[in-house]
């Protein structure tokens with residue numbers, strides 16, 4: 001353990017425990033940042049030591065390499081939540097499912113789907129998470145962002161360039177710090193949240209080691225259907241297997257390596273291209289060492 005100003009910097013930190021896939025080697029340097037200032041200090045530490053940085057949420061949409069990450073991983077742990085009438089002020093490290101449950105409990109509608117998306121608020125904004133006809137982009141009002149140079153910016157919804165599984169943040173190098181959501185008063189919010197959650201646990205392998213949908217849905221069809229129609233359910237490479245519950249999910253059955261998952265992804269892409277003439281594009285973020 002080493003200190004940079006008041007911040008604890010851990011060395012050789014195992015990354016797999018910070019992901020839902022439970023795959024990945026060690027981070028050369030690792031910090032848990034609870035405040036805006038600790039993220040800023042992290043950026044400064046990386047600059048002074050000539051390191052690349054990676055902002056980690058709840059690790060539910062990433063595949064770390066077995067070799068690890070040869071830079072600084074900043075685990076976003078900014079966790080505040082304040083609900084004022086229909087406005088919700090929330091830190092980027094706050095659990096997105098907890099936000100979905102709490103807002104629905106307060107009869108607020110717009111984030112009922114979040115209860116079944118096991119990420120952080122920052123990761124959900126970065127990815128423009130969505131399901132069952134609701135999306136982050138419909139409910140967000142503004143985002144507080146820190147650039148690599150330590151400048152704080154406030155982006156309004158229209159500045160965020162939200163698209164399906166995309167946002168302006170995927171072209172930037174800094175960190176989402178917090179956000180404001182604007183929700184609607186709705187007595188049925190809690191019922192809807194429970195309904196969506198029940199559908200999710202029925203249709204997705206929520207309790208197995210995976211990273212959600214591996215591929216984005218191509219226009220006018222779904223990756224799940226394409227993979228199923230290519231008879232790839234239960235197709236296995238090493239410790240990685242295509243889910244029989246939802247074929248766009250890859251499960252780490254026992255001790256899959258990142259190579260097992262990448263090989264399986266390449267195989268799926270090859271077969272879908274050959275049989276359907278469609279190029280699948282990755283939704284999961286593959287993080288190079």
Ligand SMILES: Cc1cc2nc3c(=O)[nH]c(=O)nc-3n(C[C@H](O)[C@H](O)[C@H](O)COP(=O)(O)OP(=O)(O)OC[C@H]3O[C@@H](n4cnc5c(N)ncnc54)[C@H](O)[C@@H]3O)c2cc1C
Nearest residue numbers: 057058059060061119120122123124129130131175176212
């Ligand atoms: C069982 C299961 C079900 C899922 N269901 C859905 C679903 O229904 N809909 C859906 O959209 N997704 C779903 N996902 C995928 C995943 O949960 C979402 O993409 C989620 O929003 C990712 O958030 P995260 O905090 O885990 O991000 P991470 O996986 O930690 O990171 C993902 C990317 O976001 C970046 N990032 C994270 N936080 C920040 C930040 N504060 N600032 C800047 N960049 C940041 C990371 O650098 C990385 O590039 C599912 C995943 C699982 C495992």
